[in-house]
Amino acid sequence: MNKRLVIIDGNSLMNRAFYALPDLMNKEGLHTNAIYGFTTMLFKIIDNYNPTHISVAFDLKAPTFRHKQYEDYKAGRKKMPDELRMQVEPLKELLDAFNIHRLEIEGFEADDIIGTVSQFAEKEGFEVFIVTGDKDAIQLASNNTKVLITKKGLSELEEYDYDEVLKKYELTPFQLIDLKGLMGDKSDNIPGVPGIGEKTGIKLLKEFNSIENLVQNIDKLKGSVKKKIEENIDLALMSKRLATIVRNIPVEINIDALKLEDCDEERIIKLFNKFGFNSLIGRISSNKNKENKIVNGKYISFKEIDRLIEEIKNKKYMILKTVSKEGELLDENIIYLFITLDGENIYYIKEKESILKLKEVLESTDIKKYGYKLKEDYISFRSYNIILKNMNFDIAIAEYLIDATSSSYSHDNIAAKYLGKKVVSKEELLGKGKNAKKYEDLDEYVLIDYFSNILNIIVNVKDKMEDKIREYNMEKLFYDVEIPLIEVLGYMEFEGFKVDIEKLEELKEEYTLLIANLEKDIYSLAGEEFNINSPKQLGVILFEKLNLPIIKKTKTGYSTNAEVLEKLKNEHPIIEKISEYRQIVKLKTTYVDGLLNIINRKSGRIHSSFNQTITTTGRISSTEPNLQNIPVRLEIGRNLRKVFISDEKHVLLDADYSQIELRVLAHICKDEDLIDAFLREEDIHTSTAAKVFDVDVKDVTSEMRNAAKAVNFGIIYGISDFGLSKNLNIPVKKAKEYIDNYFNKYPKVREYMDNVVDNAKKNGYVTTILNRRRYIPEINSKNFVIKNLGKRLAMNTPIQGSAADIIKIAMVNVFNKLNEKKLRSKLILQVHDELIIEAHESEVDIVKDILKTEMEKALQMSVPLKVDLSLGKSWYEAK
């Protein structure tokens, strides 16, 4: 096999990464962007170049021979920033864990080490790849040595070999040294010959080959060039010496030491955990531990199930995981059911009759269920008429409470974090994208290994997670709110929301027609046809062809968003048409077509997926489709709500919290005036307006109320004068005045905001009323913009998150009440501060009472919670 050596210039690549990536920080305040960039680059290089040998060269602090020759060498170069310096040692530690050799030689720069080793390796028959961000290294390119220079930050590598250099510079790699001798180099403070630049330098070298030869033949030169060279011969020769990378450092080179070895996987995972690089854990690949199997699964036949059931009843708990086919939600899709009690002996069954035999224990409220993504299991069992009861521990949800800012709660990430083990991830098992496989395509033994691992992980991380949950005072949040909520969300998803398909089809036709007409109008106003949906093409039409004033730019071109169009509407009649077009297209593509696509044809209902581990604040999110952003503000969009209807003999009951976030704020900060306003049931925006504008409540105009409303929003989001000014379209100074007025009138709010920011700085996190926690590393960033973002997150998260806590409590209590009373009415949707129940006609009064009572008493606070109720056959009517 070919021997391939990769040598990386460690300092150079770290530098590139540091400046190319945004500031990242782990929980201990260690900046990590350079390490992160370096590591992703390292993975990429190993993947793409498949080296047999690899090494990273670093500069040491000591002065090099160049400094001794020329004391101003690299003078004026700015010092390495602390945020970068602190990353050097951790990176070296990481390289050690990778078992990647480091080359460091006192008195020599990384360049020289690379030059020497690459020359040696080349002679030994290696194919050599040098990775660096420093173009000086191009002088090392040859037929067997490729120099790879980072481009565009870090995303690309530009390859130079001998021919490539010749093509690009019209000089050989060696002549690049002479060129630098003539031109000098500002960044290294190499003087060169004053007055000679790239153009002249290349011309001279093409004629004379080298500086030495040029000096010999100086008579052949004339004019000012001759004079400049003559006066600076020594300078040129010294500059060349400084620019020359040494290729013969007198050291012994043991190339075998550079062999790419197996990495120390556990140590890498520990370091990745420390750095917060969860996403990179999956990319570690090592030859040892290739065997990912932790435990084996055992098939259990129908006959043996009784024994398993007895054991489960004895232990009063079980760990389980269903594996389901994709397909209709309402069909019986389970292909495997895995069960364990100890994490070592893993049982699985495949037959429906076996599953049904387990119904008794699955539905038993006596037997605790531990799992991973239990909502999926709940839904899978529903099709078999099995209601999974007493779900008690879900490791994904536990991890979400432990760290809500994590990007993934996959079993493999959890295993890496808690057990230091790397197991096959879902993506590794199934692949991704169009060619992704399905569980049912895989061999049974592969699936058994995979799911046995998951069950083993559940058992082994549960106690550790419980300890954390206790330590963080989240037991109530976890066991009384999040865990019971799993069933509620599974239920809402399984039941779905009925839709009027015919009505949706009608809207589709109506919109299609409207869009066609608007298209025609727009083309004729523009004088040509183009793709109106393309911001790029639209930009050309508006700002180049029609010469309308450019209001705002995006990073890729002109901005054409609604805000910009609003400002342009009096400039040209095409603008209004485009706004209207955008509006209808949005409604048609996202809502009409989107919803039609996703209706379950069997139930005639929409089964949105409700996710409990997505948001950083504790809210629930909704996908496929997102039922939490159905239009309401404008009548034309609001019409869509007419397609969301109740079943026969049912009506929709819609209950929403009034001003829940401002009430939460009043409760948390204990501002007497704010609390009073709610106790007196005042219109909160009006009473804020009266305070901010210092007028009597009865003199508050609608403009004043609107401004106050924006201020209230601003307070919740973490206020900035700039943001408020943009929102209200007023000068920043004016906005600042409003904010100052607000804080003067509600001093406790200011106090609270200051406190929460201080706490976030001190602890690294903020909490909600139920001790939900969010880490905010941004707040200690040295970057002004990010730091300010951190402050706003610190101010907003406790408010948004506490409101999320409250409605989650309400959901669980409402759901339990409906069950207790054996009602036929169904909780089918939550939209952050709103619950929707599809209520049976005969139950309307009792359900109204349940909704209002349970929502309002969800949490006792120093202000009352208020719920508004309405009812109708469609969501449109019930709002």
Add this chain to the structure above:
DNA sequence: CCACCGTGCAA
């Protein structure tokens, strides 16, 4: 084919 961008909908 995929990732990203610009856009726009909700609380």
Add this chain to the structure above:
DNA sequence: TATTGCACGGTGG
């Protein structure tokens, strides 16, 4: 240079 989300079509690697 206001918080949290999701989904669409276009674009370019």
